[in-house]
Amino acid sequence: AxxxxxxxxxxxxxxxxxxxxxxxxxxxxxxxxxxxxxxxxxxxxxxxxxxxxxxxxxxxxxxxxxxxxxxxxxxxxxxxxxxxxxxxxxxxxxxxxxxxxxxxxxxxxxxxxxxxxxxxERTPNVSGTTTGGSGNPSPVTALGTFLGVKAALKHALGSNSVKGLRIAVQGLGSVGWSLCERLHAEGASLIVADIDETRARQAKEAFAADVVESATIVTAEADLFAPCALGAVLSKDTIPHLGAKIVAGAANNQLARHEDAGHLMPRGVLYAPDYVINAGGLINVAAELDADGYDREAVMAHVRRIPETLTHIFERAHAEGRPTNDIAQAMAEERIGRACAA
Ligand code: NAD
Structure with missing residues (x-):
């Protein structure tokens, strides 16, 4: 196992x-x-x-x-x-x-x-803390995800503006909420779901969002679906009913199985691989552990390169006729392979 x-x-x-x-x-x-x-x-x-x-x-x-x-x-x-x-x-x-x-x-x-x-306070190997750390990484994850959403829109629709677009967000926790703030500030129209009814109600008030049941947000008609709750939201059972042609969100393990991406391609759905678009938090906490000390500007510059990486993956996937997550995994394995060989 x-x-x-x-x-x-x-x-x-x-x-x-x-x-x-x-x-x-x-x-x-x-x-x-x-x-x-x-x-x-x-x-x-x-x-x-x-x-x-x-x-x-x-x-x-x-x-x-x-x-x-x-x-x-x-x-x-x-x-x-x-x-x-x-x-x-x-x-x-x-x-x-x-x-x-x-x-x-x-x-x-x-x-x-x-x-x-x-x-x-009890053990040293904890990052993302207030003392000795840079605080909660979620806003940085949300920034990277927001920039990734724009990269996906640009690739699929030709413009990276979210203004007037309908965007479905599942999960209104630390990352999902912060993502909604950015989308709302730039004029997106939001449709949201959270199993926590209070969160959903707050989003309705804060962002004039339409609230739907968690089970139906996957099928909600939207320009883009941003999963920001738990994993396995994209499976062979849900993919045929997706209400959006672009999936770009922060949740980890969005695909129930790696192979399920094969169901996305024939339906013309563009998928931003989760561990590429949501890397902002990792980049931030890893910087805390840097021997030279935490450098906020370097973190932000790194996070701002996430859309570039995604665009490269989208273009390569398109050129090779392969799922985006296959390309992302191949790129990661190449780097790990080089490290092992060195
Ligand atoms: P969180 O605990 O703050 O929020 C999760 C939210 O999702 C909660 O409001 C919860 O009620 C809701 N939720 C759970 N199941 C749901 C469902 N079935 N439908 C709708 N809502 C549901 O977590 P977070 O830190 O915002 O993380 C969200 C996702 O992003 C997770 O998958 C996490 O692994 C991933 N992620 C987070 C970070 C980060 O920096 N926090 C970094 C990378 C990836």
Missing amino acids: FDGHEHVWLGEDETRGLTAIVSIHNTALGPALGGTRVWPHATFDDALTDALRLSRGMTFKSAIAGMPFGGGKAVIKADPKTEKTPAMLEAYAEMLAALNGQYYTGEDVGLTLADANFLR
Whole structure:
């Protein structure tokens, strides 16, 4: 089951309510870096699958972004609203400390800036923190995603303006909300969904957004669909019913299976590979770990190159008649291969 992953650790502490999986996919380019997700997966196997897929995605994300890091990710199987207690986070901090620098982590779905700060007070290998870090990486992820949305529009429609376009956003958390702010400020008309009704209601007020059920946002008629919730939103079952011809959003692992991209091409859907468009957060937290210190301007300059990388992928995919995620993976593997050969 762990085929291709270097290490998978399980941390369990029944008394303090911790079940954590730390998955290290590949460290050819450097130490493993990736956030910690806190989510109430239905089964342990679901949590494990999530950790394995997310850490693999981090390997490719880091490689494409040219970062000296490998792919890792952690999943804590718990409801972030009711089960994420200080005692549980204490137990997780001890697990991170025991890994002794083999894994660097930070925020992801269900793990907030406050949680990252809490962990950082107890163990050093946590980025995206307030003290000793650059804060929550989500606004940087949202900026990269916004610029990626524009690159996708430019490639598909010939103009990168969002003004007057209908854009569907699934998930109104840290990244989705920040993306909506940018889209709204530039005149896009928004259609949104979140399983958290309060979030959806707030978006209706803040952005004059149309709110729909999460299950129907995939099929909502729009110029572009931006998945910003959890993974596997694009599958052989959902793709035939997509309401947009462009998919460009921040969620990790948007494709249920890598091969599902094969269903996108015949339908003329342009897909911005998730780990390319959402690399802003990684670029930001990785910069915190730079030996020369964190340089905000260098981070922003790097994030502003995301559209260039995407455009290259779109053009190469078009020229070669291959899915965009095949091209992205080939580019990442080339870089990892060169590092292994060196
Ligand atoms: P978050 O926890 O702040 O927000 C996630 C939101 O999605 C929540 O509001 C939640 O209620 C909602 N949600 C969950 N399931 C849903 C569903 N089925 N339909 C609609 N809404 C749903 O998380 P985030 O940090 O904004 O991350 C969002 C996505 O972007 C995740 O896939 C994450 O892995 C990815 N990502 C985040 C970053 C970052 O910097 N935060 C970086 C790269 C990738």
